[in-house]
Amino acid sequence: MIILSYLTVGAIALALITLSKSHRTMNAFFILHTLAFLAIGIYVLLTTSIPIFETGSEYFYVDHLSLYEVLIAALLFFLASVYANGYVESLVQAQELHRNNLKIFYMIFSLLLTTVTLAFFSDNLALFWIFAELTTIFSAALVAILSAKENIDAAIKYIFIASGAMLFSFIGLIFLYTLSGEVLGSGTLNWTLLAKNAALLSPKMLTASFVFLFIGFAAKSGIFPFHTWLPDAHSKAPSAVSAILSGVLLNIGIYGILRIYAIVRQTQAEPIVSQFLLGFGLLTVAVAVLNMLLQKNLKMLIAFSSVEHMGILLLGIGIGTPLALFWTLFYILAHSLTKASLFFSAGILHRQYESNLIQDIKDVFSLQPIAGWGFVISSFAIVGMPPFPIFSAKFFILLEAFGLSKSLVFAVLLLLVIASAAFARFLIEAFTQSSKDEGTDGVEALLPYTVRSGMKFPILSIIFMILALGVFFPEPLEKLLNTIVYELGYL
Amino acid sequence: MISSFIANPAFLEDIIRILFVFVLITAAFTLSTRNIASLLTVYAVQSLLMVLIAIFLYMIEGNKTLIAIAALTLVSKVLLIPLFIDLIGEKIKISRDLKFNYLEPTASLIVSMGLILLAYVFLSGFFSELIMSKLFFMGAVIGLSLTLMGMLVIFSRRKVITKAIGYLTMENGVLLFGIFVADLPFIIEILIVIDLMILVLLTTILAIGLDSTIEEYHQRLQTLKIWSGSGD
Numbered sequence: 001m002i003i004l005s006y007l008t009v010g011a012i013a014l015a016l017i018t019l020s021k022s023h024r025t026m027n028a029f030f031i032l033h034t035l036a037f038l039a040i041g042i043y044v045l046l047t048t049s050i051p052i053f054e055t056g057s058e059y060f061y062v063d064h065l066s067l068y069e070v071l072i073a074a075l076l077f078f079l080a081s082v083y084a085n086g087y088v089e090s091l092v093q094a095q096e097l098h099r100n101n102l103k104i105f106y107m108i109f110s111l112l113l114t115t116v117t118l119a120f121f122s123d124n125l126a127l128f129w130i131f132a133e134l135t136t137i138f139s140a141a142l143v144a145i146l147s148a149k150e151n152i153d154a155a156i157k158y159i160f161i162a163s164g165a166m167l168f169s170f171i172g173l174i175f176l177y178t179l180s181g182e183v184l185g186s187g188t189l190n191w192t193l194l195a196k197n198a199a200l201l202s203p204k205m206l207t208a209s210f211v212f213l214f215i216g217f218a219a220k221s222g223i224f225p226f227h228t229w230l231p232d233a234h235s236k237a238p239s240a241v242s243a244i245l246s247g248v249l250l251n252i253g254i255y256g257i258l259r260i261y262a263i264v265r266q267t268q269a270e271p272i273v274s275q276f277l278l279g280f281g282l283l284t285v286a287v288a289v290l291n292m293l294l295q296k297n298l299k300m301l302i303a304f305s306s307v308e309h310m311g312i313l314l315l316g317i318g319i320g321t322p323l324a325l326f327w328t329l330f331y332i333l334a335h336s337l338t339k340a341s342l343f344f345s346a347g348i349l350h351r352q353y354e355s356n357l358i359q360d361i362k363d364v365f366s367l368q369p370i371a372g373w374g375f376v377i378s379s380f381a382i383v384g385m386p387p388f389p390i391f392s393a394k395f396f397i398l399l400e401a402f403g404l405s406k407s408l409v410f411a412v413l414l415l416l417v418i419a420s421a422a423f424a425r426f427l428i429e430a431f432t433q434s435s436k437d438e439g440t441d442g443v444e445a446l447l448p449y450t451v452r453s454g455m456k457f458p459i460l461s462i463i464f465m466i467l468a469l470g471v472f473f474p475e476p477l478e479k480l481l482n483t484i485v486y487e488l489g490y491l
Numbered sequence: 492m493i494s495s496f497i498a499n500p501a502f503l504e505d506i507i508r509i510l511f512v513f514v515l516i517t518a519a520f521t522l523s524t525r526n527i528a529s530l531l532t533v534y535a536v537q538s539l540l541m542v543l544i545a546i547f548l549y550m551i552e553g554n555k556t557l558i559a560i561a562a563l564t565l566v567s568k569v570l571l572i573p574l575f576i577d578l579i580g581e582k583i584k585i586s587r588d589l590k591f592n593y594l595e596p597t598a599s600l601i602v603s604m605g606l607i608l609l610a611y612v613f614l615s616g617f618f619s620e621l622i623m624s625k626l627f628f629m630g631a632v633i634g635l636s637l638t639l640m641g642m643l644v645i646f647s648r649r650k651v652i653t654k655a656i657g658y659l660t661m662e663n664g665v666l667l668f669g670i671f672v673a674d675l676p677f678i679i680e681i682l683i684v685i686d687l688m689i690l691v692l693l694t695t696i697l698a699i700g701l702d703s704t705i706e707e708y709h710q711r712l713q714t715l716k717i718w719s720g721s722g723d
Contacts, residue, residue, distance in 0.1 A: 126675070130682045137689055144697055152697050159694055160645050160654055167638060167661045170683075174665075177673040187673055208617045 002044055002062050003054045003121060009036045010114030017106045026106040027085045033110050034078035037117060041071040051487060058190055061123030064483045069120045069255055072336050076247045077113045079458040083344050084240040086452025090351050091238060096146055105145050112138040119252055125189040126173055129166065132220060132252050136162045139249055143237040154232035161229040162219045169216025175209035194263050195489060203269035210273055213260050221253025221310045224284040230307055235299035239347025242299065246306040246343065247336035254313050261317050262488040270320065277318030282411060284311030289415045292422035298349065298356040301426055302342045305382055308419055309335045316397045322490040324400040327393045329481050334389035334469065338381045341462035345375035352449040361430040367448045372431060374459040379427060383420040387470040500551050504626050507547050511633045514540050518640040521660055522603065523596035527580050527652060531573045534656050538568035541663055545670060556677050567684045572691055579695040580652060594647040603640050610635040630671030637664030651698035655691055662687055
């Protein structure tokens with residue numbers, strides 16, 4: 001019933017958007033779509049006893065982890081849809097987006113939400129693979145929708161790297177299927193069955209299968225060395241889409257890795273796979289941070305910061321303790337929210353200066369006070385300053401890592417300092433520039449861009465949410481995360 | 492006479508081995524051919540080889556899914572996809588992909604040989620744990636090699652259409668690997684083909700934008716009416 005209601009709502013929303021004539025109605029239907037998904041998720045969480053199988057044939061499975069991810073996705077899509085109302089209209093007026101493409105934009109956006117939801121609820125890993133693939137294709141279309149050459153370039157790169165790597169994941173799935181067939185009599189790709197019988201699987205084959213699966217999921221979540229598509233796609237996409245790319249789509253890869261790791265964790269393959277994840281996590285953070293340090297492009301800075309955070313999530317998974325998992329899960333939520341707020345602010349700044357480059361940003365606080373302050377506060381939050389939630393998440397993940405390797409913690413801390421320095425440098429350089437310093441001759445004073453309705457609300461509400469999450473850990477959330485840790489077999 | 496040959500599994504296995512060689516030859520062509528029409532033909536031939544391998548394997552094994560896979564592959568990859576790409580190729584009027592990134596054809600072929608050896612060494616390390624006949628092991632090796640060679644095509648070729656053919660080659664490799672290593676449920680094969688079609692559709696439409704100039708692109712989009720549905 002749960003999947004069916006999601007599918008019905010998704011189909012109705014798509015149909016309504018297709019039939020809409022004006023931008024306002026398309027946007028309204030899309031907002032309703034996201035709200036309905038959010039409502040179904042909350043309703044299921046509060047009233048239904050999960051985990052349960054869906055649609056009888058065990059293709060879909062609703063447990064607390066998938067529901068948590070779906071709720072995060074729906075929340076982010078809701079914020080992005082509200083933001084899109086004004087933002088997309090600006091793009092149309094600036095002739096960056098053709099009015100004829102509006103309907104395509106909203107149709108794909110709506111399809112993307114439905115596909116993401118189905119991906120998270122898939123119990124069958126092959127089904128998960130296919131939905132994850134479709135999210136790549138739909139999101140790439142959203143990157144390319146501006147039809148500027150650089151956008152198409154970024155989208156093509158995104159598709160070929162992410163989808164190509166996902167084919168290796170499929171080889172991993174074939175391995176896993178054969179492996180389970182040898183143990184269970186007939187092969188299966190159902191996560192629940194695999195997790196239940198994990199102890200029987202051959203560790204050596206399981207490691208090989210994990211490595212293949214990792215290639216695809218890592219590419220999907222921008223892990224080094226498969227991250228090269230990410231900065232281009234995330235920075236060239238319209239900001240409402242960038243927020244979804246960073247806040248939702250990267251989670252799909254991490255979710256896949258987490259699910260497979262939960263299987264591997266029960267076998268003797270665990271130590272080697274953990275080392276593998278820690279190694280790639282550290283490398284990813286290092287590469288991202290070095291790219292951030294001298295970054296001159298605002299959205300590139302945020303995009304590389306996403307790479308950095310995916311590295312930390314990988315570390316959190318690789319540590320493998322229940323506490324580390326608990327904080328990794330919390331980190332996913334904190335990162336998604338904060339990153340969305342950064343992209344939303346950057347979107348307003350891009351409308352104002354029609355550029356993302358550091359030298360073009362001037363008089364931020366007088367021209368765009370909300371976006372300016374929104375960006376500053378979100379930057380503090382994203383580098384992990386207290387009292388924001390990323391601080392506590394990072395703190396406890398590193399505390400857990402301390403028991404594993406002291407040098408790893410020091411290396412990560414050093415890299416995090418560099419990441420903070422990168423943000424500080426950018427903020428100081430860009431946000432203190434005033435047009436008065438350069439003299440007014442020859443330089444026309446910029447007129448403030450009128451921020452359209454709905455664009456400030458997502459930024460302000462996210463800042464409110466992350467502040468609240470930072471100082472006060474809601475008990476229901478704690479309970480939810482504990483249940484996930486339990487359901488994944490950590491306790 | 493012929494029927495006695497066909498009933499003989501050893502003979503069928505030999506035929507499949509010969510088809511493996513043909514598959515590798517098509518992959519080598521994909522790495523080096525500059526003419527896009529020939530590339531498409533090579534891809535269609537490669538897919539046809541997949542169909543034949545699946546049919547011969549069915550004759551040995553009797554697994555009905557293989558026939559379904561053969562039929563699906565024939566319709567989607569031998570006919571529909573090449574036809575569609577050919578259509579797009581005519582629209583954007585590019586007939587050749589001359590330039591190579593990083594690797595010239597000769598170098599790619601040498602790298603490919605290395606990749607085939609790598610696939611063999613890697614799989615023999617792991618497949619000692621699996622009970623598998625020599626033919627199935629070879630199928631897995633060729634499948635993985637084809638996937639890696641397809642990846643090489645994506646890396647080393649410039650034009651989006653050629654890259655798309657590289658991706659399709661990779662997928663053929665995965666199909667081959669899947670046929671010989673596991674009997675995946677048919678529904679999964681169908682979903683993969685759907686995924687493949689959407690991917691080809693999107694990348695080739697984007698190719699119109701990238702492989703031609705951007706002004707032409709806007710005009711063409713209007714005439715193709717693929718994005719907007721209505722035009723101006």
